[in-house]
Amino acid sequence: MNLKLKVWRQKSATAEGRLAEYEARNIPPDASFLEMLDILNEELLAKGDEPIAFDHDCREGICGSCSLTINGIPHGPVNLSATTTCQLYMRKFTDGQTIYIEPFRARSFPIVRDLIVDRSALDRIQRSGGYVTARAGSAPDGNAILIPKTEADSAMEAAACIGCGACVASCPNASAMLFVGAKVSHLNRLPQGQPERHQRTLNMVKKMDEEGFGNCSNHYECEAVCPAEIPVTVITQLNRDYAAASVSKAVS
Amino acid sequence: MSALDSKIPSGPLDTKWERFKFESKLINPSNKRKYEVIVVGSGLAGASAAATLGELGFSVKCFCYQDSPRRAHSIAAQGGINAAKNYQNDGDSVQRLFYDTIKGGDFRSREANVHRLAEVSANIIDQCVAQGVPFAREYGGMLANRSFGGAQVSRTFYARGQTGQQLLLGAYSGLNRQIAAGTVKMFPRTEMLDLVLIDGHAKGIVTRDLSTGKIQSYAADCVILATGGYGNVFYLSTNAKGCNVTATYRAHKKGAFFANPCFTQIHPTCIPVSGDYQSKLTLMSESLRNDGRVWAPKKKGDKRPPQQIPEDERDYFLERKYPSYGNLAPRDISSRSAKEACDEGRGVGESGLGVYLDFADSIKRLSENVVRERYGNLFEMYEQITGEDAYKSPMRIFPAVHYTMGGLWVDYNLMSNLPGLFVLGEANFSDHGANRLGASALMQGLADGYFVIPYTIGNYLAPQLGKRPSTDHPEFKKAEQETRDRINRFLSIKGRRSADSFHRELGLLMWDLCGMARSEKSLQRALNRIPTLRQEFWENLSVTGGNEELNQALEKAGRVADFLEFGELTCLDALERRESCGGHFREEYQTPDGEALRDDEHFAHVAAWEFNGIDKAPTRHAEQLNYESVHLSTRSYK
Numbered sequence: 001m002n003l004k005l006k007v008w009r010q011k012s013a014t015a016e017g018r019l020a021e022y023e024a025r026n027i028p029p030d031a032s033f034l035e036m037l038d039i040l041n042e043e044l045l046a047k048g049d050e051p052i053a054f055d056h057d058c059r060e061g062i063c064g065s066c067s068l069t070i071n072g073i074p075h076g077p078v079n080l081s082a083t084t085t086c087q088l089y090m091r092k093f094t095d096g097q098t099i100y101i102e103p104f105r106a107r108s109f110p111i112v113r114d115l116i117v118d119r120s121a122l123d124r125i126q127r128s129g130g131y132v133t134a135r136a137g138s139a140p141d142g143n144a145i146l147i148p149k150t151e152a153d154s155a156m157e158a159a160a161c162i163g164c165g166a167c168v169a170s171c172p173n174a175s176a177m178l179f180v181g182a183k184v185s186h187l188n189r190l191p192q193g194q195p196e197r198h199q200r201t202l203n204m205v206k207k208m209d210e211e212g213f214g215n216c217s218n219h220y221e222c223e224a225v226c227p228a229e230i231p232v233t234v235i236t237q238l239n240r241d242y243a244a245a246s247v248s249k250a251v252s
Numbered sequence: 253m254s255a256l257d258s259k260i261p262s263g264p265l266d267t268k269w270e271r272f273k274f275e276s277k278l279i280n281p282s283n284k285r286k287y288e289v290i291v292v293g294s295g296l297a298g299a300s301a302a303a304t305l306g307e308l309g310f311s312v313k314c315f316c317y318q319d320s321p322r323r324a325h326s327i328a329a330q331g332g333i334n335a336a337k338n339y340q341n342d343g344d345s346v347q348r349l350f351y352d353t354i355k356g357g358d359f360r361s362r363e364a365n366v367h368r369l370a371e372v373s374a375n376i377i378d379q380c381v382a383q384g385v386p387f388a389r390e391y392g393g394m395l396a397n398r399s400f401g402g403a404q405v406s407r408t409f410y411a412r413g414q415t416g417q418q419l420l421l422g423a424y425s426g427l428n429r430q431i432a433a434g435t436v437k438m439f440p441r442t443e444m445l446d447l448v449l450i451d452g453h454a455k456g457i458v459t460r461d462l463s464t465g466k467i468q469s470y471a472a473d474c475v476i477l478a479t480g481g482y483g484n485v486f487y488l489s490t491n492a493k494g495c496n497v498t499a500t501y502r503a504h505k506k507g508a509f510f511a512n513p514c515f516t517q518i519h520p521t522c523i524p525v526s527g528d529y530q531s532k533l534t535l536m537s538e539s540l541r542n543d544g545r546v547w548a549p550k551k552k553g554d555k556r557p558p559q560q561i562p563e564d565e566r567d568y569f570l571e572r573k574y575p576s577y578g579n580l581a582p583r584d585i586s587s588r589s590a591k592e593a594c595d596e597g598r599g600v601g602e603s604g605l606g607v608y609l610d611f612a613d614s615i616k617r618l619s620e621n622v623v624r625e626r627y628g629n630l631f632e633m634y635e636q637i638t639g640e641d642a643y644k645s646p647m648r649i650f651p652a653v654h655y656t657m658g659g660l661w662v663d664y665n666l667m668s669n670l671p672g673l674f675v676l677g678e679a680n681f682s683d684h685g686a687n688r689l690g691a692s693a694l695m696q697g698l699a700d701g702y703f704v705i706p707y708t709i710g711n712y713l714a715p716q717l718g719k720r721p722s723t724d725h726p727e728f729k730k731a732e733q734e735t736r737d738r739i740n741r742f743l744s745i746k747g748r749r750s751a752d753s754f755h756r757e758l759g760l761l762m763w764d765l766c767g768m769a770r771s772e773k774s775l776q777r778a779l780n781r782i783p784t785l786r787q788e789f790w791e792n793l794s795v796t797g798g799n800e801e802l803n804q805a806l807e808k809a810g811r812v813a814d815f816l817e818f819g820e821l822t823c824l825d826a827l828e829r830r831e832s833c834g835g836h837f838r839e840e841y842q843t844p845d846g847e848a849l850r851d852d853e854h855f856a857h858v859a860a861w862e863f864n865g866i867d868k869a870p871t872r873h874a875e876q877l878n879y880e881s882v883h884l885s886t887r888s889y890k
Binding site: 055089113137 | 388527805
């Protein structure tokens with residue numbers, strides 16, 4: 001396959017960026033999208049040009065590192081439900097196609113270089129409350145607290161979030177509600193998460209606002225691009241839990 | 253010989269850990285915060301260690317090369333985590349998990365360490381449940397289990413096909429809580445490039461900030477490496493692209509012994525290689541072997557589609573050769589059997605390097621829906637990568653490098669031969685012998701971090717109070733300068749080949765000559781070729797850009813340079829271990845029916861290598877393995 005690429009190049013956080021044009025030639029259809037970039041980078045290096053920087057690690061769709069906006073959509077064409085960029089294969093593109101490759105764009109994700117962005121805001125939200133206080137050594141037997149299968153499954157559904165930030169990049173408001181809703185729903189749906197439920201919800205929403213993420217106005221773009229298929233019902237739960245936590249705080 | 257003191261506590265095996273804990277030195281709570289501990293790596297072992305030590309009151313600094321600690325490669329583990337809970341009432345016990353692990357490792361691991369691992373396994377599940385890890389449950393609300401290779405009991409706990417992810421996010425949440433509490437300071441996108449020794453003790457590291465290129469030293473009272481394995485020395489593996497040997501290899505060059513590097517695990521169920529552009533291999537969880545049947549055509553070169561090959565022309569080779577374990581034979585044995593079938597010309601797929609993993613019988617027996625519920629995400633992943641529907645035709649699988657049992661040598665305290673240098677998780681050599689059983693890596697990583705290091709670290713730290721050097725010490729300045737010089741050397745070669753191209757060549761060479769089967773001849777060839785390749789690397793490497801910026805080509809160059817030295821050590825270890833055991837299969841040493849032939853008389857030991865300089869032969873030390881509780885037998889899964 002031969003492709004025309006328009007790739008975002010930006011030397012550093014403060015430098016000005018631009019779309020640069022490249023030809024990707026003789027790309028095997030069974031190559032992954034990132035392997036296509038590897039092939040291009042080898043060519044650039046051979047010419048003495050600087051390769052295109054992009055985040056990637058596990059290349060099996062679970063670490064959440066890869067973060068490309070492909071033809072305007074985080075992780076690429078949405079009709080291939082639930083995929084990360086690394087799990088996108090070139091056979092899904094057509095020979096001669098022009099592909100725009102940009103970073104995940106959001107005010108809270110400053111560009112580090114080329115296609116790499118700084119998503120540490122997501123870590124800071126997790127630090128504000130995305131945990132259960134459970135000291136090593138203090139835990140009761142794993143079967144001491146029964147959890148109905150349906151509850152465990154629904155917690156797992158929310159816990160599957162890989163933290164890639166595609167939800168933020170796809171949202172017209174750059175909202176992190178799906179990301180925050182996923183963690184809040186995961187822990188708030190389990191008995192272990194109950195003691196800190198209200199404080200967790202309030203802290204994580206507060207931190208999300210401080211980090212400059214927008215609010216949800218029901219576009220559902222996040223759900224459409226989420227590689228872990230997190231449903232927008234976690235946002236519903238986040239809103240409900242936030243209301244309950246606010247009331248509880250007001251009357252206590 | 254005397255260089256290696258394993259410090260195994262005396263007394264009966266099942267009381268060693270209990271007594272050790274009581275006899276260990278404690279540190280006064282108000283003194284703990286006076287100790288600085290460096291943890292390199294934020295996977296299961298690193299994150300759990302940093303979180304637990306932070307909680308105990310130590311002042312911890314944790315480093316990872318990824319942009320967030322949550323992305324460490326533990327996250328990719330699919331199948332599950334073992335624990336001797338015996339929730340199934342099927343005959344499991346600490347003793348049985350211990351024995352299965354020793355036997356699975358082909359009697360090349362330390363009894364005392366493995367027993368401790370089996371003992372704390374149950375605590376790990378409890379801890380993870382308390383953190384909110386959403387393990388699979390039965391309808392009554394109890395924890396569910398599945399079976400894994402190398403065991404006849406069902407002791408594996410799991411969270412869909414994403415167990416590693418959920419356990420890592422659990423450890424990450426604990427780490428986050430400590431970061432918020434101020435006991436742990438996190439340094440993402442930071443790579444350790446050297447270990448600093450002062451008077452022979454590990455007292456700090458030199459790092460490079462991957463965003464800015466800044467070289468900086470950090471001093472501590474001790475250093476913990478939890479930096480994973482070295483599978484990427486083969487270039488193609490199931491490891492993440494960034495996984496590397498640099499931290500442990502740099503420590504090795506500073507004097508830490510590297511143990512059993514030739515013990516590498518080839519996982520039987522991976523998606524076959526499809527082309528030379530390929531950047532990594534993808535594992536299909538071993539749990540698939542619970543319901544999938546492995547087979548190859550009986551006839552050589554049979555190119556018919558699998559559905560057209562009648563039942564009596566199929567060879568279900570694992571069931572045939574190992575009737576009692578069948579498709580759940582351990583990884584090393586399953587991998588070798590698949591290789592044999594392909595070597596005989598019975599491989600499938602375009603390359604002929606593959607065998608089938610067939611779910612047709614299970615779909616008939618259980619229905620497609622049940623199979624979908626159990627393995628749906630794995631079938632989807634298979635389809636994304638290969639474009640094939642495994643509900644309709646069998647998966648094609650082939651073995652791939654997956655895990656490395658070897659690692660830095662550690663004693664019972666998980667401390668290396670360098671005082672103050674601790675090594676946890678896959679980075680150490682301690683628990684899996686010559687072959688790791690499925691679902692035991694997660695167990696070991698978390699055991700080391702949550703339940704072992706918090707007890708063993710005190711023995712070293714207690715007498716060290718107030719002895720932490722400052723980074724102004726000349727040893728730090730020297731290590732920083734060496735690191736800068738090395739980077740400048742990469743940048744100034746200005747040759748024509750990328751680091752990746754050298755890495756690919758090394759990987760192919762390692763796979764061909766030091767892969768699933770090794771021989772004196774193949775290893776000698778590897779040992780001849782690696783130094784030549786390394787020389788070309790230093791003459792013809794091309795790294796664009798500079799140091800003071802985010803420069804992925806430069807990062808790779810540093811890692812590949814270390815792999816080019818380390819690969820040689822792996823081959824040398826494989827050459828000197830003149831026996832077959834577990835994942836180390838020497839063609840010269842096999843039984844008449846092609847099974848691994850151990851030589852307990854000469855090789856029931858750990859080989860720990862001491863670095864003597866590049867292009868100088870390293871010294872091979874041996875730690876004899878003494879078996880008090882188990883009887884050394886020939887491993888049989890028949």
